[in-house]
Amino acid sequence: MHPNLLEITDLKTHFFTEGGVVPAVDGVSLQIRRGGALGLLGESGCGKSVTGFSILRLVRPPGEIVGGAIRYYGRDTINGEELTALDARSEELRQLRGAEIAMIFQEPMTSLDPLFSVGDQIMEAILYHQDVSKAEARKIALEMLDKARMPQPAQVINQYPHQLSGGMRQRVMIAMALSCEPQLLIADEPTTALDVTTEAQILELMRELQDELGMAILFITHDLGVIAEMAEEVAVMYLGKVVERSDIQSLFAEPQHPYTRALMQSIPKVGQKAPGRLEAIRGMVPSQRSIPSGCPFHPRCASFIADVCDVKTPRLREIKPGHSVSCFLYEDGGGINGA
Amino acid sequence: MAPDAAKAVLEVQNLKKYYPLSAGLLRREVGYVKAVDDISFTIPPRKTLGLVGESGCGKTTAAHTIMRGREPTGGTVIFHDRQLGAVDLAKADKDTLFQVRRNMQMIFQDPQSSLNPRMTLLDIIGEPLIIYKIAKGAELVDRVALLLQHVGLRPEYMRRFPHAFSGGQRQRIGIARALALNPQFIIADEPTSALDVSIQAQTLNLLQDLQDEFSLSYLFIAHDLSVVEHISDFVAVMYVGKIVERADTERLYHRPKHPYTEALLSSIPRPDPAIQKRRVPIRGELPNPANPPTGCYFHPRCPYAEAICAEEEPPLEEIVPGHVAACHFADRLSLRGVNDF
Numbered sequence: 001m002h003p004n005l006l007e008i009t010d011l012k013t014h015f016f017t018e019g020g021v022v023p024a025v026d027g028v029s030l031q032i033r034r035g036g037a038l039g040l041l042g043e044s045g046c047g048k049s050v051t052g053f054s055i056l057r058l059v060r061p062p063g064e065i066v067g068g069a070i071r072y073y074g075r076d077t078i079n080g081e082e083l084t085a086l087d088a089r090s091e092e093l094r095q096l097r098g099a100e101i102a103m104i105f106q107e108p109m110t111s112l113d114p115l116f117s118v119g120d121q122i123m124e125a126i127l128y129h130q131d132v133s134k135a136e137a138r139k140i141a142l143e144m145l146d147k148a149r150m151p152q153p154a155q156v157i158n159q160y161p162h163q164l165s166g167g168m169r170q171r172v173m174i175a176m177a178l179s180c181e182p183q184l185l186i187a188d189e190p191t192t193a194l195d196v197t198t199e200a201q202i203l204e205l206m207r208e209l210q211d212e213l214g215m216a217i218l219f220i221t222h223d224l225g226v227i228a229e230m231a232e233e234v235a236v237m238y239l240g241k242v243v244e245r246s247d248i249q250s251l252f253a254e255p256q257h258p259y260t261r262a263l264m265q266s267i268p269k270v271g272q273k274a275p276g277r278l279e280a281i282r283g284m285v286p287s288q289r290s291i292p293s294g295c296p297f298h299p300r301c302a303s304f305i306a307d308v309c310d311v312k313t314p315r316l317r318e319i320k321p322g323h324s325v326s327c328f329l330y331e332d333g334g335g336i337n338g339a
Numbered sequence: 340m341a342p343d344a345a346k347a348v349l350e351v352q353n354l355k356k357y358y359p360l361s362a363g364l365l366r367r368e369v370g371y372v373k374a375v376d377d378i379s380f381t382i383p384p385r386k387t388l389g390l391v392g393e394s395g396c397g398k399t400t401a402a403h404t405i406m407r408g409r410e411p412t413g414g415t416v417i418f419h420d421r422q423l424g425a426v427d428l429a430k431a432d433k434d435t436l437f438q439v440r441r442n443m444q445m446i447f448q449d450p451q452s453s454l455n456p457r458m459t460l461l462d463i464i465g466e467p468l469i470i471y472k473i474a475k476g477a478e479l480v481d482r483v484a485l486l487l488q489h490v491g492l493r494p495e496y497m498r499r500f501p502h503a504f505s506g507g508q509r510q511r512i513g514i515a516r517a518l519a520l521n522p523q524f525i526i527a528d529e530p531t532s533a534l535d536v537s538i539q540a541q542t543l544n545l546l547q548d549l550q551d552e553f554s555l556s557y558l559f560i561a562h563d564l565s566v567v568e569h570i571s572d573f574v575a576v577m578y579v580g581k582i583v584e585r586a587d588t589e590r591l592y593h594r595p596k597h598p599y600t601e602a603l604l605s606s607i608p609r610p611d612p613a614i615q616k617r618r619v620p621i622r623g624e625l626p627n628p629a630n631p632p633t634g635c636y637f638h639p640r641c642p643y644a645e646a647i648c649a650e651e652e653p654p655l656e657e658i659v660p661g662h663v664a665a666c667h668f669a670d671r672l673s674l675r676g677v678n679d680f
Contacts, residue, residue, distance in 0.1 A: 043535040151623070165624050166394075195393035196562060197621050200606035204618070222536055225565075225608030248612045266540035268569035270607050271592065271677040277547060278569070280540035284505050 002073040002080060005184055005216045006032040006055065011068035013047075013054045016061075022288045024050040024063070026240035029316070032184065032216050039231025039248070040220045043285055046237040048220045052186045055218070056097055057088040074100045074183040099129040102177035106189035108169035112161040118145075119157035122176045129180045144175035147212075149205055167198035174205065181213060188220040203229055224267055228252060236260050239288065239296040242316060246323040256325040258301045295328070303329055347419060348524050348556040349382040349405070354414035354429070356397075356404045360629055372629045374400040376580035377414070379655075380573075382524070385550065387557040389571030389588070391564060391603070393625055396577040398560045402526045405558070406445060407436055418443060421523055441471055444517035448529035450509030454501040460487065460512055461497040467519045486515040489552075490545060507538035514545065518553065526558045531566060543570055564607050568592055568677075576600050579628050579636045582655065586662035593676035596664035598641045601674040618680065635667070643672055 013025040025047040032038045040048040053059050055070055065084055073080040074096075086093050105111050113121060122141040126132065132140070138157070145153035148171040161169055170190060177185055187206065191199040203226065210217055219230045227234055227248075234251050236244040236259065244257040255261045265279040283300045286292055292299050298309040308328050316326040356375040359368045374397045382388045390398045403409045405416050407428050416428040420439050428439065447453040454463055464483045468474045474482050484494035490511040501509055510530060517525055527546065531539040543566065549555060561567050567574060568588055575585040576599065584597035595601050602621040623640045626632055632639050638648035647667050655665040666672070 043537060167624060195625070196564065196606045197393065197602055198624070199608065200618060200621070203608065223608060224536070224610035228610050228612045228614075229608050252610070252612050263536055264610065266537055267610060268540075268543070268565045269610065270565040270568050270604075273568050273588065273592070277544045278540040280544055281537040284507055284538060285535065 001034075001077045003033060004031045005034045005036075005073055006030075006218075007069075007071045007073075007080070008051070008055070009069045009071070011051065011054060011070065012066045013050050013059055013063060014066050015063045020289055023240050023291065024288060025054060027068070028235075028237070028240070028242050029068075030235055030242070030245075032218060033233075034183075035210075035214045035216055037210065037217045037219060037230060037232045039227040039234040040218060040237060041222070041224070041227050041234055042237035043222055045239070045285055045288055047240040048237050049188050051237075052103065052188050052218060052220050055083065055184075055186060056101060056103060057083060057086065057093055058097075072096070072100070095129070098125050098177075098182070099180040100182055101184045101186065102180070102182040103186040103188065104170070104173045104177050104190050106192045108166065108173045108193075109161060111173060112169060114161055117158055117160055118164070118172050122157075122172070122179055125176055126179050140179060141175070144179045145171070147178065147209065148172070148175040149201075150175065165198075166194055167202065170194065170198075170202055171205070174202075174209070178209060178213065178215075182215055184216045184218065185210075186218045186220070189222070191226060192221070192223070199226075206230070224264065236263075239286070239291050241296065241326065243297065243327070244323075244325045245316065250320075250323050254323075256319065256323065256330065257297075257327050258303045258329070259297045262300075262302065295326075303327075305329075346383050347381045347417075348384050349419070349558070350415075350417040351381070351405060352379045352415045352417070354378050354401065354404060354416060355412040356400055356409060357412040370629070373580045373631075374628065375404055375411075378575075378577070378580075378582045379414075380575050380582065380585060382556050382558060382573075384523075384556055385554050386572040387550070387559050387570055389567035389574040390558060390560045390577060391562060391567050391574060392577035393562060395579075395625060395628060397580040397628075398577050399528055401577070402445070402528055402558065402560055406440075406443065406526065407431070418524070441467075441520045442522045443524045443526070444520070444522045446510075446513050446517050446525060446527040446530045448532050450501075450506060450513050450533070453513055454509060456501055459498050459500055460492075460515075463501070463512060464497075464515045464519055467516065471520060473520070482519070483515075486518055489518065489549070490515045491541075505538075507534055507541060510534060510538075510542055511545065514542075514549070518549065521553065522555070524556045524558070526560070528560045529562070530559075532561065532563065539566070546570065564592075564603060576603065579626055579631050581636065581665065582663075583637065583666070584662075584664040585655075586664075590659075590662055593678065595674050595676060596658050596662065596669040596672070597637075597666050598643050598672065598674065599637045600664075602640075604677045605675070605680050607677070614680070635665070643668060 008030040011028045015022040042048045070083040071080040072083050119141050123137040126137040126140050150156050150171045191202050221227055231248050233247050235242045238259050244260050262281040281300055294310040295314050298304050314326045314328050316324045318324045319330050357371040357373050360370045362369045392398050404411045411429045418426050418428050420426050420442055426439050461483050464486055465479045483497055487494045492511050531542050559570055571588050574588050574591045575582045578599050584600045605618045634649045634651055635653050638644040653665045653667045655663050657663050
């Protein structure tokens with residue numbers, strides 16, 4: 001059996017807009033272990049969500065996967081399947097979505113249909129993917145709501161999305177996502193719209209369910225606190241590229257990329273109030289239509305090396321086992337001979 | 340924080356904002372949603388009070404009622420105006436409100452929807468100066484240029500429209516507009532919630548710099564407890580329309596006296612994988628403010644609740660000077676602070 005469940009190699013998802021090509025995902029490589037929890041960390045526009053959508057082949061025009069490979073070892077556990085080779089509307093992919101790889105989103109209200117009851121919506125996925133009767137599907141739906149720690153599931157199953165709170169809607173989404181026992185759950189900012197006590201409940205639920213069901217999670221977020229709680233490994237993205245990849249402990253103990261370091265320094269750390277200013281990152285995330293030359297972070301970088309960082313593009317390379325970084329500071333000869 | 344005219348910019352006392360609930364064909368009033376239910380606090384000059392709570396707790400309604408954007412149902416809001424002296428905003432007439440509002444301004448969460456897309460920066464930031472007949476023509480342009488510099492935007496941009504700017508820059512435009520009349524007091528309602536992590540720090544720094552420079556007082560409303568700790572001198576915690584605890588920041592975060600505060604603190608996702616958290620198990624969901632629980636509103640979710648909690652509403656009582664909490668067992672419980680989980 002292949003040790004990884006999913007391998008993304010040099011994925012490029014570009015958007016061909018009237019204003020030019022937007023390289024939303026530009027050469028991303030990731031591996032997700034079976035039952036592992038990979039975090040994808042980055043600010044808005046870094047390409048983390050598009051990466052998630054690319055896996056499920058849900059990128060719509062003008063977006064297009066223009067390069068790279070996404071290999072899924074869930075069904076053919078030895079050779080895997082190449083997801084980019086499948087037709088996005090093919091039956092094969094439909095069978096994969098939901099049953100093998102499920103996704104939950106930030107705003108559950110936009111992913112739930114207001115006209116159907118909670119039960120109908122969960123049952124729809126079960127009936128599509130599993131050979132069961134309606135009565136059985138309903139039973140599974142009820143079990144799933146119960147698994148998602150929904151209060152009074154027997155009552156909620158007949159209710160409509162607008163009757164539920166944000167946290168309960170996210171529990172419905174989780175119940176739906178887990179109803180076919182997927183091997184991979186892609187969670188795109190699942191707690192960003194929730195209040196802090198509800199967020200804590202949902203994060204705990206997801207951890208418990210991951211242990212219980214043995215599924216892998218790709219956790220997409222901008223929140224350093226959430227990533228620290230949920231991920232075993234992390235890839236930090238900036239402007240369509242992975243700039244650092246590491247296990248969670250090492251990333252927080254010894255962040256290497258200037259962007260990762262700056263992010264960690266810029267947030268107020270609760271319980272450690274220090275007087276004075278935060279160490280902000282200068283400037284702002286550039287538009288994806290005008291990505292800076294060389295290292296895309298160079299205009300904001302505190303360790304910028306002139307004539308290197310703005311000219312050449314650094315590659316992601318391993319600096320110690322399990323910890324890779326894409327920065328000239330870590331290349332031999334300070335980047336002079338790099339790339 | 341005893342009410343003391345010389346030591347306060349704003350004194351809110353027993354402020355209430357109820358919305359009637361009606362039912363039936365004749366829209367009979369059958370009850371109230373107590374969106375803001377008897378809250379009190381004082382903000383000293385050049386200080387920041389953080390107001391935290393989950394969605395629907397009434398923190399934004401409280402802000403709007405203080406500004407008299409909404410009519411209060413009861414209570415007083417004493418503002419110590421630089422020119423007019425003490426004014427009760429809850430009862431002030433239109434002319435007085437107009438005068439006072441020079442000195443109290445607001446910054447909003449979403450800089451996208453709080454800036455008119457058809458107005459240039461000069462129009463947006465200059466509007467208050469024109470309304471109060473403070474500047475026009477070339478002088479107006481000069482003042483707007485200066486304001487833009489204060490918030491870190493280039494004066495050359497003043498003829499541009501908001502859409503040309505990023506979220507962080509738009510928030511700076513909103514801040515420049517709030518500063519235009521040189522106010523004493525600013526209410527900032529979730530000013531960094533819509534911003535990226537790296538932009539949040541810049542905006543918080545800017546707000547602190549401006550506070551020092553212009554001797555501003557802030558009412559800082561946010562749900563992010565890390566941000567609130569960083570920026571606030573004092574913090575008040577709201578739950579279903581009421582303030583359940585208020586203290587200086589250090590005490591509130593490290594020695595909370597209300598179980599809800601403890602639950603909030605234990606829920607914060609910490610950016611440190613080395614912390615093995617032992618959470619306070621908080622059950623259930625926020626109650627419906629139209630039909631809140633009996634007694635202490637928090638009792639159905641509280642791990643320490645006893646019989647009395649369902650029967651009697653606990654009063655907000657001072658535990659040590661400056662630290663108040665509304666819990667029957669505030670002096671008996673030993674709750675965990677933010678670093679004890």
